[in-house]
Amino acid sequence: MTGRRGGAPPQVPRLLAALLRRALPARHLDSVLGDLAEDAGRRPAWRRPLWLLLQTFTLLYWNHRALRSRRTLPASRTPMLSNLLFELRSALRSLRRSPGFAVAVVLTVAVGIASTTGVFAIVEGVLLTPLPFPEPERLVAVWTESSASKGLYEDLLARVESVEGLAAWSAGSRVLNDPDEGPRLLIGPEVTASFFTTLGVRARHGRLLTPDDSLPGAEPVVVLGHGLFERLGGDPLLLGSTLPLDETPWRVVGVLEPGADVLQADAAIVTPLSLDPAASGYRTGFYLNLVGRLRPETTAAEAAAELRSIASSLEGYSFSERLLAQPLVMPLHERLFGDRRPLLTLLLAAVAMVMAIGCVNVGSLTLARQLARKQELAVRTALGGGRGRGLVFLVSESLILVAAGWALGLLGAAWLLASLRAAAPVELPRSSEIGLNPSAIGLSVGLLAVAMLAAGVLPGWRATRLDPAQALRPGRGASAGRRAGRIGESLVVAETALAVVLAAAAGLLAHSMWELVSLDPGFETERRLLLQVVPPAQGNDRPFDVDDYYEAILSGLEALPSVERAGTVHTAPVRGGGWVMSTEVEGVEYGERSEQPLSYWRVISPSYFEALGARLRDGRSFGEVDVAGSTPVAIVNATLAAERWPGEDPLGRRLRIGFDSADWLTVVGVVEDIRMLGPATSTPPTVYRPLAQGATALERVGVTTQSLVLLTRDEPMAAVQAVREAMRELAPGAPLLAPAPLRSVVRDSIAEPRVLLQVVGLFGSAALLLAVLGIGGVVGNLVRQRRRELGIRQALGALPAQLSRHCLVHGCRLGAIGIGLGMGAAILLAPRLGAFLHATSPRDPLSLGLVALVLALCVLLASWIPARRATRIAPSEALRGD
Amino acid sequence: MGRDYLGELEQQILLAALRLRDDAYTVSIIRELEARTGRSPSHGAVYVALRRLEDKGMIRTRLGEATGERGGRPPRLVELTPAGIDSLRETRQALERLWSGVPEVAE
Numbered sequence: 001m002t003g004r005r006g007g008a009p010p011q012v013p014r015l016l017a018a019l020l021r022r023a024l025p026a027r028h029l030d031s032v033l034g035d036l037a038e039d040a041g042r043r044p045a046w047r048r049p050l051w052l053l054l055q056t057f058t059l060l061y062w063n064h065r066a067l068r069s070r071r072t073l074p075a076s077r078t079p080m081l082s083n084l085l086f087e088l089r090s091a092l093r094s095l096r097r098s099p100g101f102a103v104a105v106v107l108t109v110a111v112g113i114a115s116t117t118g119v120f121a122i123v124e125g126v127l128l129t130p131l132p133f134p135e136p137e138r139l140v141a142v143w144t145e146s147s148a149s150k151g152l153y154e155d156l157l158a159r160v161e162s163v164e165g166l167a168a169w170s171a172g173s174r175v176l177n178d179p180d181e182g183p184r185l186l187i188g189p190e191v192t193a194s195f196f197t198t199l200g201v202r203a204r205h206g207r208l209l210t211p212d213d214s215l216p217g218a219e220p221v222v223v224l225g226h227g228l229f230e231r232l233g234g235d236p237l238l239l240g241s242t243l244p245l246d247e248t249p250w251r252v253v254g255v256l257e258p259g260a261d262v263l264q265a266d267a268a269i270v271t272p273l274s275l276d277p278a279a280s281g282y283r284t285g286f287y288l289n290l291v292g293r294l295r296p297e298t299t300a301a302e303a304a305a306e307l308r309s310i311a312s313s314l315e316g317y318s319f320s321e322r323l324l325a326q327p328l329v330m331p332l333h334e335r336l337f338g339d340r341r342p343l344l345t346l347l348l349a350a351v352a353m354v355m356a357i358g359c360v361n362v363g364s365l366t367l368a369r370q371l372a373r374k375q376e377l378a379v380r381t382a383l384g385g386g387r388g389r390g391l392v393f394l395v396s397e398s399l400i401l402v403a404a405g406w407a408l409g410l411l412g413a414a415w416l417l418a419s420l421r422a423a424a425p426v427e428l429p430r431s432s433e434i435g436l437n438p439s440a441i442g443l444s445v446g447l448l449a450v451a452m453l454a455a456g457v458l459p460g461w462r463a464t465r466l467d468p469a470q471a472l473r474p475g476r477g478a479s480a481g482r483r484a485g486r487i488g489e490s491l492v493v494a495e496t497a498l499a500v501v502l503a504a505a506a507g508l509l510a511h512s513m514w515e516l517v518s519l520d521p522g523f524e525t526e527r528r529l530l531l532q533v534v535p536p537a538q539g540n541d542r543p544f545d546v547d548d549y550y551e552a553i554l555s556g557l558e559a560l561p562s563v564e565r566a567g568t569v570h571t572a573p574v575r576g577g578g579w580v581m582s583t584e585v586e587g588v589e590y591g592e593r594s595e596q597p598l599s600y601w602r603v604i605s606p607s608y609f610e611a612l613g614a615r616l617r618d619g620r621s622f623g624e625v626d627v628a629g630s631t632p633v634a635i636v637n638a639t640l641a642a643e644r645w646p647g648e649d650p651l652g653r654r655l656r657i658g659f660d661s662a663d664w665l666t667v668v669g670v671v672e673d674i675r676m677l678g679p680a681t682s683t684p685p686t687v688y689r690p691l692a693q694g695a696t697a698l699e700r701v702g703v704t705t706q707s708l709v710l711l712t713r714d715e716p717m718a719a720v721q722a723v724r725e726a727m728r729e730l731a732p733g734a735p736l737l738a739p740a741p742l743r744s745v746v747r748d749s750i751a752e753p754r755v756l757l758q759v760v761g762l763f764g765s766a767a768l769l770l771a772v773l774g775i776g777g778v779v780g781n782l783v784r785q786r787r788r789e790l791g792i793r794q795a796l797g798a799l800p801a802q803l804s805r806h807c808l809v810h811g812c813r814l815g816a817i818g819i820g821l822g823m824g825a826a827i828l829l830a831p832r833l834g835a836f837l838h839a840t841s842p843r844d845p846l847s848l849g850l851v852a853l854v855l856a857l858c859v860l861l862a863s864w865i866p867a868r869r870a871t872r873i874a875p876s877e878a879l880r881g882d
Numbered sequence: 883m884g885r886d887y888l889g890e891l892e893q894q895i896l897l898a899a900l901r902l903r904d905d906a907y908t909v910s911i912i913r914e915l916e917a918r919t920g921r922s923p924s925h926g927a928v929y930v931a932l933r934r935l936e937d938k939g940m941i942r943t944r945l946g947e948a949t950g951e952r953g954g955r956p957p958r959l960v961e962l963t964p965a966g967i968d969s970l971r972e973t974r975q976a977l978e979r980l981w982s983g984v985p986e987v988a989e
Binding site: 012062 | 907
């Protein structure tokens with residue numbers, strides 16, 4: 001026996017071994033199990049379970065065929081399996097007679113499996129699949145409370161020991177001046193040379209970047225992403241040629257491998273990050289992301305501790321001491337996708353509940369059906385059929401249905417994922433990698449087993465525990481029937497409780513959504529068009545006057561018949577982001593500069609507030625008088641005014657923003673809060689500066705991109721064509737990005753909570769529906785089981801109304817217990833939902849109360865319909881024997 | 883007995899067992915068939931065929947040595963009986979007689 005590998009042998013799972021033990025003669029069993037174990041050892045570990053399952057079933061199948069062909073009676077140990085096929089056939093026949101039951105079970109299981117498997121595949125693809133780099137677990141993101149500056153990066157790089165290959169990158173983009181298609185924005189990070197080696201990204205053609213490319217005065221070089229390379233013709237001769245980016249020729253030195261991930265989504269190019277200590281912002285521009293590899297045997301916490309001690313010894317960072325005090329080291333994967341974790345976990349919890357409710361429902365459906373067949377079962381038992389045989393008889397039906405539901409559910413999950421990939425409703429990173437993978441299918445097999453247990457085996461086991469003598473006695477149901485009824489009732493209570501939890505979550509999310517929708521954004525959304533202008537970067541020899549450039553654009557656009565008013569801002573409202581500046585208020589003593597309060601800083605054209613429809617609360621807007629040489633002025637938002645000068649008049653007060661200007665800025669106006677970071681975030685203190693005065697600060701750090709807000713005469717999108725044509729004259733070579741009605745920008749900003757609400761609401765309604773069906777079923781069973789009793793009561797003079805009330809009370813009691821338990825659980829679990837709620841307490845009594853009320857009405861309805869039947873029982877019929 | 887020709891899988895299993903000499907048991911037979919014929923019969927098919935061959939008296943089986951790789955379970959080693967070898971030979975001759983009447987297609 002040669003050529004075998006060492007290592008512990010895989011064991012045949014106990015369940016499969018038990019199946020084989022029942023089917024095979026004892027003298028063969030050991031060697032067959034050994035064969036399976038040995039052969040399984042040859043296969044990759046992840047395939048073993050499925051392979052073993054398959055081999056076991058083929059063994060059972062062949063063995064069964066061989067036995068039958070020999071026309072011998074089954075040996076005493078074999079009846080369960082050899083008769084399974086017979087039972088399955090008869091089960092199929094009986095299911096054909098009750099298609100409603102079959103469809104209900106199949107659909108319930110299919111919905112449960114499809115949603116659970118689908119959501120799990122998403123969670124797996126996004127959260128659990130490692131990054132596509134070698135040794136991804138060692139990759140860490142390093143950052144401070146904000147990002148790092150170039151100076152800080154080089155200081156850390158020179159000192160850090162626990163992290164290898166510390167690399168810096170910054171999200172970026174450049175304008176490609178395509179002679180055929182006009183200017184086009186190419187997305188791509190700026191990186192240090194070590195970036196590629198640290199991540200393990202390789203070149204398909206040519207070379208990647210070297211440290212020399214980052215030196216001051218180096219020739220501008222660019223590495224193309226494989227997609228762009230293909231679009232440009234895919235000819236390796238492209239290497240060495242130049243590409244006109246930002247009106248400068250950039251030499252193409254290399255092409256990335258297809259599918260290479262450079263951390264910025266949709267990256268088409270990678271350019272070197274210049275590290276010139278003489279350049280402005282070298283120490284003060286905090287916008288770099290750092291990534292590195294932990295040295296072997298080093299933890300992220302150790303690396304963070306080392307960086308902290310380095311940071312505390314660094315000099316020359318007085319401005320950001322506070323930020324530097326807490327360098328953080330986190331696995332890169334966590335840094336990139338960690339914020340998606342709560343959302344995905346919530347979805348997974350929600351679908352798991354739907355699945356659980358589905359199982360419970362199928363379980364109680366089959367239990368009822370099995371009890372209805374107890375007489376048949378009792379006859380079998382009385383004639384000597386063992387309990388196992390009886391179990392097979394009972395479960396074969398549900399096994400068929402659950403297996404069919406599983407297959408349908410897998411198809412549904414595959415379809416769900418395919419449509420999700422086509423149009424991701426919520427922006428999910430790496431959504432292209434999501435698919436039905438082995439572990440998702442494995443999970444669905446596990447769920448299949450659970451569903452089979454819940455739907456068939458457990459109720460069946462219960463139902464076979466009845467005494468034939470009792471069951472066969474005509475008339476009165478056996479005590480076992482009542483016991484099984486109690487199981488059915490507790491199942492219904494459980495599913496009502498689960499439905500309450502889901503419905504409560506949906507209710508809270510709906511309340512939160514309502515709060516979001518009814519928020520005042522602080523500006524008008526109708527007839528407003530938002531777009532971005534990206535002027536091509538100019539050479540250093542040609543200074544770029546941001547103020548003049550946009551002045552010309554604004555007056556040109558306002559001359560268009562379709563545009564009423566046009567304004568600019570360097571960071572668009574709602575789309576978020578922005579520059580936080582430490583702000584000094586006149587008359588307040590600050591010990592350290594780092595004690596100064598922070599505020600957002602926005603440079604706007606005088607027309608901006610009018611174009612946006614923002615409301616000035618006090619003072620004046622910027623105007624013709626606010627030019628470069630005149631008194632430096634500022635407008636503050638209501639939050640800043642209330643925080644800095646509570647109860648006082650802010651007009652005429654002065655504040656200073658070191659980044660902007662060394663002079664004091666006089667407050668000339670107060671504007672109502674404009675939601676800048678999306679409607680879910682409260683507005684931070686903000687200082688607005690006129691373009692004519694603030695432009696120099698923007699020019700100093702090379703920011704020329706501005707967002708335009710246009711007040712249009714008609715539908716905003718109708719103006720886009722005219723604006724585009726005008727801009728070709730007004731701003732040649734500058735691509736216009738993402739023109740969109742402000743209305744839809746605001747709506748998109750709450751797309752995620754909306755989708756979450758829709759999904760949880762859908763799950764909640766499904767759960768509610770299932771629970772209602774469950775309660776209806778239990779009450780229906782009650783009526784069926786007690787027909788005789790009800791009939792006798794009626795014969796003795798009980799009024800129909802009393803009878804139906806009796807049944808109604810029974811259903812409502814179950815519902816009330818379920819609702820009570822569910823509310824308790826919801827109140828316990830609700831704080832976990834807190835992160836998704838806006839202006840809504842997780843224990844919001846209004847939402848929870850409404851949910852309880854709706855549930856109670858549903859329970860009442862679900863019990864009332866079958867309870868009415870109790871009144872229609874004719875005593876003569878009910879008293880006749882079964 | 884002589885009229886009982888062998889099925890295709892049975893023939894292949896017997897030939898594989900002959901080639902494997904002292905190391906013929908389910909897993910090694912499956913591997914041999916995989917290597918020589920490219921088909922990979924399931925454990926079930928091989929198990930049942932072996933049982934049938936044993937019932938027909940064409941093979942004898944005995945338990946081999948248990949190894950750690952098999953979880954300490956012994957393999958059932960297969961050895962052809964003279965009847966098995968005769969049967970293989972007869973089947974082959976019968977096939978050859980049939981083939982000899984068939985012109986060109988053969989090669």
